[in-house]
Amino acid sequence: MSDIIKLLPDSVANQIAAGEVVQRPASVVKELLENAIDANASQIQLIIKDAGKALIQITDNGIGMSATDARMSFERHATSKIRTTEDIFSIRTKGFRGEALASIAAIAQVEMKTKTEEEELGHLVRIEGSEIKEQSVVQTSTGTSIAVKNLFFNVPARRNFLKSTQVELRHIIDEFHRVALAHPDLEFSLYHNENELFKLYKSTLRQRIVAIFGRKHNDQLVPVEEETEVVSVEGFIVKPEFARKKRGGQFFFVNNRFIKSSYLHKAIVEAFEHLLPNGYYPAYFINLTIDPERIDINIHPTKTEIKFDDEYSIFAILRSAVKHSLGQYNIAPSLDFNTHPDLEVTSLPTKNHPIKEPSIKVNPNFNPFETSKPSFREIQKTEQFYESFNLGTEKKESISIESSLTELPHIQPETAENLFFDDMPSSSKSMQIHQKYIAFQVKSGMMIIDQYRAHQRILFERYITLLNQQKSLGQQLMFPISIAITELEKSLIEELEPTLTQLGFQLEISDETLLIQTIPANIEQRQVTEIIENLMEKNAYPTSLGQIETIALSIARSTAIKRGQNLTQQEMEHLISELFATSNPNYSPEGKSIFLNLTLDFIKTQLG
Numbered sequence: 236m237s238d239i240i241k242l243l244p245d246s247v248a249n250q251i252a253a254g255e256v257v258q259r260p261a262s263v264v265k266e267l268l269e270n271a272i273d274a275n276a277s278q279i280q281l282i283i284k285d286a287g288k289a290l291i292q293i294t295d296n297g298i299g300m301s302a303t304d305a306r307m308s309f310e311r312h313a314t315s316k317i318r319t320t321e322d323i324f325s326i327r328t329k330g331f332r333g334e335a336l337a338s339i340a341a342i343a344q345v346e347m348k349t350k351t352e353e354e355e356l357g358h359l360v361r362i363e364g365s366e367i368k369e370q371s372v373v374q375t376s377t378g379t380s381i382a383v384k385n386l387f388f389n390v391p392a393r394r395n396f397l398k399s400t401q402v403e404l405r406h407i408i409d410e411f412h413r414v415a416l417a418h419p420d421l422e423f424s425l426y427h428n429e430n431e432l433f434k435l436y437k438s439t440l441r442q443r444i445v446a447i448f449g450r451k452h453n454d455q456l457v458p459v460e461e462e463t464e465v466v467s468v469e470g471f472i473v474k475p476e477f478a479r480k481k482r483g484g485q486f487f488f489v490n491n492r493f494i495k496s497s498y499l500h501k502a503i504v505e506a507f508e509h510l511l512p513n514g515y516y517p518a519y520f521i522n523l524t525i526d527p528e529r530i531d532i533n534i535h536p537t538k539t540e541i542k543f544d545d546e547y548s549i550f551a552i553l554r555s556a557v558k559h560s561l562g563q564y565n566i567a568p569s570l571d572f573n574t575h576p577d578l579e580v581t582s583l584p585t586k587n588h589p590i591k592e593p594s595i596k597v598n599p600n601f602n603p604f605e606t607s608k609p610s611f612r613e614i615q616k617t618e619q620f621y622e623s624f625n626l627g628t629e630k631k632e633s634i635s636i637e638s639s640l641t642e643l644p645h646i647q648p649e650t651a652e653n654l655f656f657d658d659m660p661s662s663s664k665s666m667q668i669h670q671k672y673i674a675f676q677v678k679s680g681m682m683i684i685d686q687y688r689a690h691q692r693i694l695f696e697r698y699i700t701l702l703n704q705q706k707s708l709g710q711q712l713m714f715p716i717s718i719a720i721t722e723l724e725k726s727l728i729e730e731l732e733p734t735l736t737q738l739g740f741q742l743e744i745s746d747e748t749l750l751i752q753t754i755p756a757n758i759e760q761r762q763v764t765e766i767i768e769n770l771m772e773k774n775a776y777p778t779s780l781g782q783i784e785t786i787a788l789s790i791a792r793s794t795a796i797k798r799g800q801n802l803t804q805q806e807m808e809h810l811i812s813e814l815f816a817t818s819n820p821n822y823s824p825e826g827k828s829i830f831l832n833l834t835l836d837f838i839k840t841q842l843g
């Protein structure tokens with residue numbers, strides 16, 4: 236038999252290698268952004284067409300390349316960032332494998348223009364499927380501009396595998412966020428189909444987070460800072476009450492490189508322990524600065540995974556830094572743990588913060604105002620249930636908290652109904668306080684309900700049910716409502732459209748406007764604009780809720796009775812009974828407490 240083994244031609248080898256580095260347009264965006272940063276750029280502009288399927292163009296004002304380097308940069312294992320194996324252990328750049336440009340050039344049509352500061356004229360290299368098509372001198376400014384066209388043009392299987400424009404754009408935006416958050420000191424802009432999605436100026440990390448995710452984030456951030464010999468921790472955690480039910484909003488950077496680490500995530504989760512309802516994820520933006528010799532970033536081609544020399548110390552430092560911040564900003568229970576060593580293992584409520592998601596099941600037909608006794612089906616976690624009624628107080632109410640803790644194990648689920656309404660006078664009236672709250676007597680003392688949050692919870696569940704029933708209850712509008720939308724909003728609406736249609740909306744989406752022709756029957760026309768705008772804002776960042784939940788929440792928010800609205804006796808009673816028929820009367824869909832229970836015991840300790 237003759238010899239059959241042959242070396243693969245470079246173009247084939249590159250294409251195979253490309254599969255590891257370039258999964259989708261967003262991977263190209265990531266690599267090119269990182270190259271620009273490694274080239275010391277201070278301004279980076281990203282232009283995308285068709286979610287990167289047609290064009291990804293990135294222009295930087297970095298150091299540029301000489302003619303030879305420009306040509307060399309597309310060779311596999313061609314890098315200016317390391318020379319010897321030892322260098323791998325002290326990497327301070329984003330790239331070092333010398334694979335990105337070679338991989339990208341193997342599966343796309345690439346044109347690069349680059350110029351160094353010393354040179355008068357720059358260089359152009361055009362390469363398609365690893366084949367050099369043109370090399371020439373060109374007029375261009377200092378820095379590098381790379382245009383990547385028709386990604387996977389020569390690998391139809393991969394091209395067909397790409398997801399919808401919205402999905403691919405979402406991935407690109409996510410990568411853009413990661414890089415932009417890791418480098419608030421640099422200027423970034425992002426355009427999609429000629430629309431400006433982001434324009435980010437040099438700023439602090441806090442300002443960058445706000446610039447990306449919206450102004451309301453400013454109040455949600457708590458700084459974290461800790462410097463040790465092993466590692467410096469710096470960044471922000473998001474206050475527990477803004478935690479979300481889904482992943483998203485977790486950003487770890489190591490030496491300004493975005494990384495994924497479930498191990499470090501766990502350190503933060505532990506620090507947040509007892510402060511988040513079950514199933515909620517803490518959100519954070521944390522940068523760890525570590526001597527590059529103490530880490531190994533070489534374990535994954537996309538370099539998002541990392542190994543630490545001293546994992547355990549980093550875990551402990553991070554956890555304690557976050558705990559410290561939570562405590563300092565009075566988010567953690569303000570109890571003196573030294574005098575109550577037992578308390579740390581128990582979840583304690585605080586004034587503004589939900590603790591755990593209580594899972595209470597109640598009878599949907601239950602009405603506390605009926606004279607016949609209601610029957611609760613079950614209270615799953617009496618402990619949490621009861622805890623959530625504790626009045627969080629700024630003062631150290633060790634007496635009342637202690638006593639309620641010791642009482643907990645003795646509460647029998649079957650007596651749950653007695654907690655509230657057993658001996659409530661049937662003539663008991665509710666009272667509206669400052670047009671915001673509803674107060675009424677219950678067996679254990681007195682309950683105060685936030686009317687807006689209560690109604691939000693009720694409507695939220697109602698719309699989720701409606702959506703899940705797939706009933707379309709549209710009412711045709713005489714005059715369609717028109718809302719101006721940006722490119723980003725357009726893609727968000729397109730993503731949500733099937734679900735909106737399911738609910739009874741009929742939309743016509745064009746480049747700059749959204750026309751609403753039909754709306755769900757139980758929504759008033761004047762509320763529609765607010766609902767849609769709310770929805771688009773809610774989605775300007777990776778959202779924690781699923782689509783159905785997001786839409787339900789947005790409608791609930793816009794249509795719930797507001798604070799400041801007068802309620803009749805009957806309306807109040809109706810609201811209360813509907814609230815306790817929901818699956819989770821304790822918390823609003825956004826995780827905020829709906830009511831407060833002033834126990835007789837507590838009142839007694841206060842009044843003596």
Ligand code: ADP
Nearest residue numbers: 270274308314315330331332333334335336379
């Ligand atoms: P790596 O970043 O791992 O070195 P790449 O394939 O991404 O590999 O890039 C190869 C080389 O091309 C880099 O090492 C760098 O010298 C050069 N290069 C790439 N992009 C730029 C840029 N935007 N500005 C200047 N030089 C660049």
Ligand code: MG
Nearest residue numbers: 266270330335
């Ligand atoms: Mg690179």
